[in-house]
Amino acid sequence: MKKCKFCSQPAVILIPLNQMPLCKMHFISYIHDRVKKTINQYNLITSDDKVLVALSGGKDSQTLLTILHEIYNKDIQIEALYINVGVTPKNYSNDSYEVAKDLCEKLEIPLNMIDIKTELEFDIDTVHKLGLLQKGGKHRKKGGRFRGECSYCGLFKRYFINKFAVLNKFTKVATGHNLTDEATQLMGNFFNVDMELMSRAGPTTMTEVQGLITRIKPLYFIYEQEIVMYAYYAKIHHLSTECEYATDSPSGNIKKSMLKIEEFRRGTMFYMVKKFQERLKPTLFGTISEEKKAEKKCIICGMGTYMETCAFCRTKKRLQELILTNTKLRNVDD
Template identity: 25%
Template sequence: MICNVCKAREAEVYQPHSGKRLCRKCFIEDVRARVKEESLKIGLDKANKILLAVSGGKDSYVLADTLVSFIDPQKLIAYNIIEGIHGYNRREQIEQLRKYLSSLGIELIEDSFKQSVGYTLDEMMKYSIGKGLNVSACTFCGGFRRKLINNAGRAVSADYVATGHNLDDEVQAIIINLIRGDLLRLIRFADKPIKLSSKFVLRVKPLRKVYEWETTLYAYYSGYQFQELECPYISTRPTLRAKVRELLYMLEDKKPGTLLTILEEFDKLAEKVRNQTQLKEELPTCKICGEPTSYGREICKNCELLISAGLLNYHQNLPMS
């Protein structure tokens, strides 16, 4: 069957959400076009410096590859965090990531939870479980990753931090926050970023309208050897996100394009809510680490978790030995 776009090459990909059959080249161009459209809408092309938060997975590769197709690589700098998960974080994966980014002209900065927080994720979970806390690894990991990524963005004077969150990730996050009733966090997931603290670097998601299966196929067609191993904490203790993901995949299977529809309608709704909501100008800062925290909180969630796990002395503000 012939590609619906170029009408010259053999089609290799069927897009259920568009009904198109695409050849390999037109498929890659289709993904790049959507990433470029989303990026231009938020002004990435006008930025002087963009920090790319990369993990080494398929989305990281697609993020870097699509952005360098229309942005000068000298304006991009990558940042990777080693969480410290036994059997999951591998040195060869980081070296492969560095080699690939270097081929694109992008520098890679390395960091780790051990170096910047004082503990690996495995250590945090060990102490947390020892204290009888019912806290998932994703809660520790997500909070500290966001904090370190933002700090790195500030350190390099980035105008934006770009993450590799795809369409599946984005819609899952929307549904989760709807369930939790977190209006403020919800409207920050929309297409136009909101800056609620002078200490925040605006976070953007250029892949937010690209399906996860598309990033996987894009990486495969481009010959990337990305990490396929799933984080062991997800399989040993399924989170709300995992359950929401399963439900959304069922809906998408029954009606292709459902995820895109949810995201596009959410963006419209978020715009209306933002126009009608009085947002406070500046988030308060944590009394311990000095980083932004939620309204009404004196201590940020990250520091609170370390205190609860017995890893941080609140009075001395020092890691526990």
């Protein structure tokens, strides 16, 4: 058994990037230091910030809130927001909320909640049923205009989190995206040759568009494996159940491929993301048209956007029309 690099205690983990052995105490301290370094290097949080943490009940966001509380305690304003997207299989959404609520009560951090069914009159369960109808039953075919549930869920979450942050005067929105997430997303955008999305990747999404709150990712350089181990050793309660609708997510297959590459080429994800930030992102951002950088407000909802009508309003309208025209919707089995 290996000994911790900094003491004589048995190591509980080998850090994926450099295979450094660490005991429980020094591993937790190591993760805190790396998150602090990311925050300081990219100026993610200042003493004047009011930070909204997007909380889902999963390991990433639960870990993020715990670490930010550990680092800042009462030095900055921190609140959490849970978006109930309405996933009933395995009681996913309700259980997620209970886990998020328990952590916020433990840390004495205010927890806010938005129910999208109240806001939209439909939820992700409805979207799932609609998808079955649009693509022909439970064995849905790929392609067509109807995207996967994860795509719609992500869009709704981003919109309502940003809207809540604007209305309540938050200056930053913190999300639990980790290094594995970011490497997967970067590779997916590369496959799609989506230069605009690649240009916006990074530990922070800065914007001068009024009504779009800056998003930050303090866990940007922390591997998912490290977060799993941190949550275990720091005893962070989180929901381990996966959303049933996420099984067909295209990014899942890309993630598996990235993990396989990491097995025989250690550090691939870290160096790919880091070098992209240093070398390619500045060049890519220069290719985005001034029109897409210009400040606009959605002509329907009034929120900040880069287009006349924001993606949320366009998608909401299309889904509402599809729901109205599908009289069989309520009869589709979950």
